Amino acid sequence: MIENIDNSANSGLLTLTGNRTVFWLSLTGTTTGLAFFVKWELLDLMQGGQFTKETNETGKVVIVTGANTGIGKETAREIARRGGTVYMACRNIKKCEEAREEIVLETQNKYVYCRQCDLASQESIRHFVAAFKREQEHLHVLINNAGVMRCPRSLTSDGIELQLGVNHMGHFLLTNLLLDLLKKSAPSRIVNVSSLAHTRGEINTGDLNSDKSYDEGKAYSQSKLANVLFTRELAKRLEGTKVTANALHPGVVDTEIIRHMAFFNNFFAGLFVKPLFWPFVKTPRNGAQTTLYVALDPELEKVTGQYFSDCKLKEMSPAATDTQTAKWLWAVSEKWTRPTMIKVH
Numbered sequence: 001m002i003e004n005i006d007n008s009a010n011s012g013l014l015t016l017t018g019n020r021t022v023f024w025l026s027l028t029g030t031t032t033g034l035a036f037f038v039k040w041e042l043l044d045l046m047q048g049g050q051f052t053k054e055t056n057e058t059g060k061v062v063i064v065t066g067a068n069t070g071i072g073k074e075t076a077r078e079i080a081r082r083g084g085t086v087y088m089a090c091r092n093i094k095k096c097e098e099a100r101e102e103i104v105l106e107t108q109n110k111y112v113y114c115r116q117c118d119l120a121s122q123e124s125i126r127h128f129v130a131a132f133k134r135e136q137e138h139l140h141v142l143i144n145n146a147g148v149m150r151c152p153r154s155l156t157s158d159g160i161e162l163q164l165g166v167n168h169m170g171h172f173l174l175t176n177l178l179l180d181l182l183k184k185s186a187p188s189r190i191v192n193v194s195s196l197a198h199t200r201g202e203i204n205t206g207d208l209n210s211d212k213s214y215d216e217g218k219a220y221s222q223s224k225l226a227n228v229l230f231t232r233e234l235a236k237r238l239e240g241t242k243v244t245a246n247a248l249h250p251g252v253v254d255t256e257i258i259r260h261m262a263f264f265n266n267f268f269a270g271l272f273v274k275p276l277f278w279p280f281v282k283t284p285r286n287g288a289q290t291t292l293y294v295a296l297d298p299e300l301e302k303v304t305g306q307y308f309s310d311c312k313l314k315e316m317s318p319a320a321t322d323t324q325t326a327k328w329l330w331a332v333s334e335k336w337t338r339p340t341m342i343k344v345h
Helices: 030-046 070-081 091-106 122-133 162-184 196-200 214-238 256-258 267-280 289-296 323-337
Strands: 002-007 011-018 020-025 061-065 086-088 113-115 140-145 190-193 245-248 308-309
Touching: 011 070, 011 245, 061 070, 061 122, 070 086, 070 091, 070 140, 086 091, 091 113, 113 122, 113 140, 122 162, 140 162, 162 190, 162 214, 162 245, 162 323, 190 214, 190 289, 196 214, 214 245, 245 289, 289 308
Parallel strands: 061 086, 061 140, 086 113, 140 190, 190 245, 245 308
Antiparallel strands: 002 011, 011 020
């Protein structure tokens, strides 16, 4: 509620309930100023929940996939600021090094490392894990953040449809190969960045790899549903280990993940559509807040198998609670990735 307004020709002041005072600049007086105030309040509201609790992550080892840009980069930056040892697992090592240099200079934390990990290649994942285990004896947080969205149909180097292969299968393999260190380092956490799109997803048991037909939107939603099903089944399998697994929706975030969405990349969209969507899109920093909350909040140390958004517990879709589908997907994922076989030295 607005308690009082004081304005001149070019400025204004509002005092809100709760003794919150806001200043604004106005070109035409109170009406325009109030309009700008409402606009910025809306923008602030749409940025979602914030993880404001200060934690000290010194001595903690954290892996963030897809950490060279977007949500992953902001996640790595904030964990580094809090003193954590951060491994940025990225496909593009050049971009990773550029992001790492920026983060190190800003946070003054030298314990930030770039390591190549292409989630579209199981060989690359195995090489990453083998190298990581040579360097570290512990892993306290694994953040499975990397992803691709609504891309033209293509396959990983192992013949898996790209969205399913990167968003789910790659992280499935990576997580399973690191479980021994996570258990050794308990209490530890696994954080899977999913999406609200999981609510539209369906696991196509008759054509999981989209060999018979392909729809980029359905394939993306399927991969995000797979993230949540994987999280829930993993949490069950980890009961009693003090290793938790949770999934989350970061919000609608302005990142490079939309690069394959032609609708947002044509001239018309850039001129007319994007400005309309802009107030409802989070910045990468704000998009990282729920990831940080799930990964770092001390109150979530024993919480597992859940789904979060805007730094709050949220209800997942009925399809995400299907135990039989979760078990079926796990069995197929094991068959396609062979996480217990072929160790790289």
